[in-house]
Amino acid sequence: MSEDMKVFENLESEVRSYVRSFPTIFTKTKGSKMWDNKGNTYIDFFSGAGALNYGHNDEHMKQKLIDYILSDGITHSLDMASEAKAQFLTAFNTIILEPRNMDYKIMFPGPTGTNTVESALKLARKVTGRTEVISFTNGFHGMTLGALSVTGNSAKREGAGIPLQNVSTMPYDNYVDNQSSINFIERFLEDNGSGVAIPAAMILETVQGEGGINAASFEWMKEIEALCKRWGILLIVDEVQAGVGRTGSFFSFEPAGIKPDIICMSKSLSGYGLPFAATLIRPEIDQFAPGEHNGTFRGNNHAFITATAALDYWKDNKLGARVNHLATKTEDFLNDLVIRYPKLQGEVRGRGLMTGVACGVKDLANKITAKAFELGLIMETAGAKDEVFKLFPALTISDEELGTGLKIIEKSVELVLETETQLV
Amino acid sequence: MSEDMKVFENLESEVRSYVRSFPTIFTKTKGSKMWDNKGNTYIDFFSGAGALNYGHNDEHMKQKLIDYILSDGITHSLDMASEAKAQFLTAFNTIILEPRNMDYKIMFPGPTGTNTVESALKLARKVTGRTEVISFTNGFHGMTLGALSVTGNSAKREGAGIPLQNVSTMPYDNYVDNQSSINFIERFLEDNGSGVAIPAAMILETVQGEGGINAASFEWMKEIEALCKRWGILLIVDEVQAGVGRTGSFFSFEPAGIKPDIICMSKSLSGYGLPFAATLIRPEIDQFAPGEHNGTFRGNNHAFITATAALDYWKDNKLGARVNHLATKTEDFLNDLVIRYPKLQGEVRGRGLMTGVACGVKDLANKITAKAFELGLIMETAGAKDEVFKLFPALTISDEELGTGLKIIEKSVELVLETETQLV
Amino acid sequence: MSEDMKVFENLESEVRSYVRSFPTIFTKTKGSKMWDNKGNTYIDFFSGAGALNYGHNDEHMKQKLIDYILSDGITHSLDMASEAKAQFLTAFNTIILEPRNMDYKIMFPGPTGTNTVESALKLARKVTGRTEVISFTNGFHGMTLGALSVTGNSAKREGAGIPLQNVSTMPYDNYVDNQSSINFIERFLEDNGSGVAIPAAMILETVQGEGGINAASFEWMKEIEALCKRWGILLIVDEVQAGVGRTGSFFSFEPAGIKPDIICMSKSLSGYGLPFAATLIRPEIDQFAPGEHNGTFRGNNHAFITATAALDYWKDNKLGARVNHLATKTEDFLNDLVIRYPKLQGEVRGRGLMTGVACGVKDLANKITAKAFELGLIMETAGAKDEVFKLFPALTISDEELGTGLKIIEKSVELVLETETQLV
Amino acid sequence: MSEDMKVFENLESEVRSYVRSFPTIFTKTKGSKMWDNKGNTYIDFFSGAGALNYGHNDEHMKQKLIDYILSDGITHSLDMASEAKAQFLTAFNTIILEPRNMDYKIMFPGPTGTNTVESALKLARKVTGRTEVISFTNGFHGMTLGALSVTGNSAKREGAGIPLQNVSTMPYDNYVDNQSSINFIERFLEDNGSGVAIPAAMILETVQGEGGINAASFEWMKEIEALCKRWGILLIVDEVQAGVGRTGSFFSFEPAGIKPDIICMSKSLSGYGLPFAATLIRPEIDQFAPGEHNGTFRGNNHAFITATAALDYWKDNKLGARVNHLATKTEDFLNDLVIRYPKLQGEVRGRGLMTGVACGVKDLANKITAKAFELGLIMETAGAKDEVFKLFPALTISDEELGTGLKIIEKSVELVLETETQLV
DSSP, X not given: OOGGGHXXXXXXXXXXXXXHXXXXXXXXXXXXEEEETTSOEEEESSHHHHTOTTOBSOHHHHHHHHHHHHTTBOOBOTTSEEHHHHHHHHHIIIIIIGGGTOOOEEEOOSSSHHHHHHHHHHHHHHHHOOOOEEEETTOOOOSSHHHHHTOOOHHHHHTTSSOOOSEEEEOOXXXXXXXXXXXXXXXXXXXXXXXXXXXXXXXXXXXXXXXTSEEOOHHHHHHHHHHHHHHTOEEEEEOTTTTTTTTSSSSTTGGGTOOOSEEEEOXXXXXXXXXXXXXXXXXXXXXXXXXXXXXXXXXXHHHHHHHHHHGGGGSSSHHHHHHHHHHHHHHHHHHHHHHHOGGGOEEEEEETTEEEEEXXXXXXXXXXXXXXXXXXXXXXXXXXTSOEEEEOOOTTOOHXXXXXXXXXXXXXXXXXXXXXXXXX | OOXXXXXXXXXXXXXXXHHHHSOSEEEEEEBTEEXXXXXXXXEESSHHHHTOTTOBSOHHHHHHHHHHHHTTBOOBOTTSEEHHHHHHHHHIIIIIIGGGTOOOXXXXXXXXXXXXXXXXXXXXXXXXXXXXXXXXXXXOXXXXXXXXHTOOOHHHHHTTSSXXXXXXXXXXXTOSTTOOXXXXXXXXXXXXXXXXXXXXXXXXXXXXXXXXXXXXXXXXXXXXXXXXXXXXXXXXXXXXXXXXXXXXXXXXXGGGTOOOSEEEEOGGGGSSSOOOOEEEEOGGGOOOOXXXXXXXXXXXHHHHHHHHHHGGGGSSSHHHHHHHHHHHHHHHHHHHHHHHOGGGOEEEEEETTEEEEEESSTTHHHHHHHHHHHTTEEOEEXXXXXXXXXXXXXXXXXXXXXXXXXXXXXXXXXXXXXXXXHHO | OOGGGHHHHHHBOTTOXXXXXXXXEEEEEEBTEEEETTSOEEEESSHHHHTOTTOBSOHXXXXXXXXXXXXXXXXXXXXXXXXXXXXXXXXXXXXXXXXXXXXXXXXXXXXXXXXXXXXXXXXXXXXXXXXXXXXXXXXXXXXSHHHHHTOOOHHHHHTTSSOXXXXXXXXXXXXXXXXXXXXXXXXXXXXXXXXXXOOXXXXXXXXXXXXXXXXXXXXXXXXXXXXXXXXXXXXXXXXXXXXXXXXXXXXXXGXXXXXXXXXXXXXXXXXXXXXXXXXXXXXXXXXXXXTSSOOTTSOBHHHHHHHHHHGGGGSSSHHHHHHHHHHHHHHHHHHHHHHHOGGXXXXXXXXXXXXXXXXSSTTHHHHHHHHHHHTTEEOEEESTTSOEEEEOOOTTOOHHHHHHHHHHHHHHHHHHHHHHHHHO | OOGGGHHHHHHBOTTOOHHHHSOSEEEEEEBTEEEETTSOEEEESSHHHHTOTTOBSOHHHHHHHHHHHHTTBOOBOXXXXXXXXXXXXXXXXXXXXXXXTOOOEEEOOSSSHHHHHHHHHHHHHHXXXXXXXXXXXXXXXXXXXXXXXXXXXXXXXXXXXSOOOSEEEEOOTTOXXXXXXXXXXXXXXXOTXXXXXXXXXXXXXXXXXXXXXXXXXXXXXXXXXXHHHHHTOEEEEEOTTTTTTTTSSSSTTGGGTOOOSEEEEOGGGGSSSOOOXXXXXXXXXXXXXXXSSOOTTSOBHHHHHHHHHHGGGGSSSHHHHHHHHHHHHHHHHHHHHHHHOGGGOEEEEEETTEEEEEESSTTHHHHHHHHHHHTTEEOEEESTTSOEEEEOOOTTOOHHXXXXXXXHHHHHHHHHHHHHHHHO
């Protein structure tokens, strides 16, 4: 470890994590590039775990933010009314909701993904008067107690220190080979001897990020929505990681043609990487009492400013088309990669710019991401056993930067597999 | 309602709250002043519920923030190492911890008060292997499920939609007339037939903000610390609202001479009102595994920048002295007020610049804060029945602004009591 | 209602249940016959819900009980040592355990099925240090809170008035058409992102009585046992209803060749219908502290006396052979019945003398049992929707009595289907 | 250990408990005398932990039971109607309820104390729609999960292996020196920031048996009843140990003049030591659906027979008067004893024939009961630390037998204190 990193070892808690995978001190960033204090440059295929879909320090948002700060615009307002908030509400409604015929009320919980999930679970329980929630295998929804209870990862769950309650886990799409997840869930719901009560809600991600880049089919989502309707269950879609363009459309569930009752948004919603979250609620179930769920930073005006500016990207279809272009390129590369390197025992997963390769060999994905870092690429792993290396470039990445990143991946795979073979 | 406020009614969830108490659109703020889009000026005795102890848009912090943004410093870093974070860690250690002989590891959970509380509860349960936690009557710790379980307010608790578990509530200092809280707690702990298990932790605020501006005596805190030591219970102090100078010292528990095992910080820690939180942990119990508790916005570099700049206020004792000066002035005013207006049935509460008056007449506090708003003062209520009007000026407020605010309070009391009397 | 039944309506709680299905006052019983106070005779195909496998008032047991009472033998002894208990322990070991190479310690919990289940769950959690338990769809284990949490029926579960916790329900054998229960369970266990923790125990019935007379295959039981071994999970078999000869062997799981870690027994264990229960525990996990689970009536000496006498039935293989003979006769009858009465939409279920017919038409099973009662046969329904009429004759029933009962069933089916058809 | 006791060590679970305190094999009993297989005679001051208030093998009940068995009366009937049950219902109503102006519906849960408590808790939650229950320090209500959750003893609670939920423990009468339990509870109820929700019910014993022979004052019970009324909370009195004449009246709460909403009865209700329980329910809240709480042995006709015969004791006031006579004699003796043996550091506790002496010296009570056993007296300890030796003679004991027992106690105290002193 270099001398200047000792400050983290000495002063920061052992819980620190990414600093162990990327042991250097970052200073400056722009678009898809990051620089450290040694002058090294990195291509970013991590994008703040999905919080930087528009890349780092976007110039348009930056200018708006600087102007706002210089004008002494109100910074912190809880849920008082502010001009910045009014502008965001209006822009979000005009640019995002109305063109999609979506009629939702917008709630600002505390500015993180786990807070929006907590608000959604509370609301669903309040509205239905039921206590149970159905979550899905390998779902990831956050680290506070309510969100953690619907998260699948056992190491994370054990961190609670208490049994997690009021949740039944059901199989995600394609979870058990040759067995239909839908038939299974339906049987449990229709049989009142199943031991699983009709829940307040089901909560799901359309593509599971932390859980291993598992993409549910559109057909499965439609069937889940139908099940929810048939049994009076609220459907919560957690768009924290898969939303905001990551899979090609603003909401990841758009191509499936479903209409969730509650939508959880955070990460890239602020556009600039600032803490921000929103819970979208069908008007019929907008039934919280004033202040029934609150939070000090639910009015982060800097985020209102950058989030409003970010919505300019969605005034036309250019970004969506661009994502599809980049996604195809990435997918082609990965499909080719797993064929050319059979020792990977690789399985390509994902949708849009949310892809990854599940490696059949233990620890291989971690070795590949470590090697990639050495070669100048920031990329992380996913899955309950860290078995997937995960490609999360910014949606705004250039073809050239994407190409550089993909080449580093290939080189990393090659070098790691060489070493692996020598070890045997 | 004015036309321009309809955007909030039409688009924002019913859960919105402060906008109902302060029905105007804020645009610009500076220090202890706020302006709305009609050109009205307000004195701020609310301070973002404690998130703006240094006032709005502090010039020193603002300049540092602008410089950082302009330099394209990394904005979002999760828990990777960044220069901004290194500077904050170093400054916090040098300016705050070392001079107080405090040896703590610093954890960055998600950037809100409820997230630091959740991290503290999880850690305490993990370290002790116990499941139960002791909370206190009228404690307030947040809205996510774990933090909510240690929060006393029944309306907030019912919002969970499920029974809240693994917590026993014990009486705060002076909770039952003429009965010792300490004797009570000790009896429950020493009797293994009490039905209350030795808990993982006790969690408390030194002055309860939301709970009604109840200030525990230093003696009580010392006895609680002694109880915790005797029974091997971890002591968590939630400094989210009472910390960062609000009661005159950086940590509110300093004058009590206690050393908590875990300290929860947020609100004014970033200085500028940006979302930020930290959990301070005694090194011996810094036992989370890497990533065992995480969160996307645990590395908010804008907040690192402003928080570091804010620490400059603590390089000498001037701010503490200033708080004491302002606190005395406020306290004198309030003591005088309740004498001169006996119909208030007022009881002065609090410590430092965290004070309030509990009114014996139903709804009176709400009427007084509403009247104050009309007269140009932002002030909120606290307590389980909103029975307290709460004075939370910035620590940096001028004598003149403080005086103006206090005069508005007196005028509001006078006008409300007149109306009340006429009604009878 | 007859005048003499008003006492029940006036004085007994609304919770009373079977008295509504069989609205008469029973006075005398013998073997498979019951008489009411009007002088009517009934054939008993109910057998006290499995508590009277040897029929009513068996002469041999009766004589032993009378002798004991007349001798002023100790009646109530908690878990002090008594001669009657020593005799039972010895007989149970010699006649039941040793010949089957079963090495178990015997625990006497409170004298009911739900109490033995509670003791088993507590022990499994204590021994493994884990909190979760896997139960199965349509399992029934009792009405106290722990046993209820592993019971599937939603109406029973809702009776708790609180969410039932620390349990995951898995699919019983053949639960979802064409989907393997075993593959499903295994996938959840091996995937540490499944959201289902490795449990302390699995608890199951080999044939689900209340749940609808669902008989698991021996192959399934073996695979469950193998899963438990592989993952260090304790296997609890609840023999309360299926045990004590009901399916042809003393323990219902014997033909499957499995060795549970804990076995729950009650109902017919006392032989004479007296309250009694036992928990059999593998010696390695016999780890309760003295008195850690207790109960006032855990020493019911009258039951020790009759239970010891009942074991005489198991000194040779005659009863087992007799059950098989009767079971074949019953099965042949039912298979024939569903063919001859296709309007039943009947499906024959069960094993040994634990059989029933699931009717595809709503409410039909209830109508058939009601008609059978009119015609002199006591029989109940089972299943989450009462869709099964359930044949539970005594193992000691004569061929003639069995024949009479079966004829009444056929007549009842015929009459009910006639009426049904007329209604349409 | 004698040879003949090895059967228990070899075959019975380690959970066995009283057999360790009284290591001999009992054979015959009558009234207040017990005999073992060595021919030793013992005076019984234990009375089956309260299940044998009328002594062992009462001749009147015995004759009725023998007659019933010989007549082939129905033994096991679940909740079908039987003649024996009709007679019990009528007798209980005529002899017990009507003369006391008590209007209750009678429910027969499974035949043990813990089962009646479980039924009471479920009913209270169902009727009120609330989830929480208030229990009291050192309460003891049973070992199944629901009953255990309202039991105070930490060793018993830990046996659950999971956190016990939905219960708040409040201080019993005189729990904390010089602090009013009532003021404390009232403060928690009236303050909606207390963290303790208005519960479905409070559950209490009038004299805590297992908890250390703590007798609540009549005044306290009245105040608790008033609190319950004021807040719409159901009052459950657990009469399992203190009821059926133990303190001088049939119901222990009669002299306090209170009317519980639900009354839990078991132990001595059958009179003869047979498993039996009843839940008495105010008609207005008799709201279980048929079969919503059930149990195989809820119709124990042998117990109906003996319980009906036992009620003959209550046709006049003789037994009550006799209890008072014996109680006075016992109390005088104990008061005198603690004065004459100050080294006991003894505190006399209890009411009626439910008394004991709390010893200030660790382990002393256990030594005294062990010595008493050697000298021919069966007596147990109580309290969370086994600090109380507990006198529980039959209500039917003769003056001579009582005197013999008391003398053995004195002798035991004397001998133990001698040894203690020598040790020092």
